[in-house]
Amino acid sequence: MDVSSHQGDVDWRSAWDKGARFSYVKATEGTGYRNPKFTQQYDGAHDIGMIRGAYHFALPDWAGGAEQANFFVSNGGGWSPDGKTLPPALDMEYNPYGDTCYNMNQAAMTAWVKAFSDTVFARTGRHPMIYTSTSWWNKCVGGSMKFGDDNPLWIARYSSEVGPLPAGFDFHTIWQWQAAGYFPGDQNLFNGVFEQLQRVAAS
DSSP, rough: OOOOOGSSSSSSHHHHTOOOOOOEHHHHHHHEEEEETHHHHHHHHHHHTOOEEEEEEETTTTTOOHHHHHHHHHOOOOOOSHHHHHHOOEEEEOOTTTTTTTOOOHHHHHHHHHHHHHHHHHSSOOOOEEEEHHHHHHHTTTTSSOOOGGHHHHHHOSSSSSSOOTTTOOOOOOEEESSSSSSSSSSEEESSOOHHHOOOHHO
């Protein structure tokens, strides 16, 4: 599952009892927004026993990749090798406020993503997971750089199958397959067994 302030105070006990074992929690957006429910959601997932991570909603036309990465890491987007923390995640998707590709061409967007990823790695020791859809990524980022060599893929596709992957990725780690359902927030499946999920968290 993944949640944001839209879900409010999450009943983590109920989600755990229904079988949820990992969650991503929105921490930040752009360089000025912090999820007011982050502590309840992030700490609550951990306290119930889930493996959890934080994600940043990118607004590439607001500020540079490095600047947004620093804001994210300083406001919940860190990582520790405790076996309970997923890599920080970068949410790259259709612009809810304007132009689909944030008025950037593929070369500029590729450089933005690389700057964000490099900065998160420098500060946390982990390359960020990248959340995106194949349609948006191929249109706005393209395949000039193979981000899949370092960045795990969290793919969004609301369907009965994952379908084609974005350019530069050979496999996916997490699949967001439904916007609502059994658990609070969006519904996600890990591409593997629980022990593999633990390894993703640990290294």
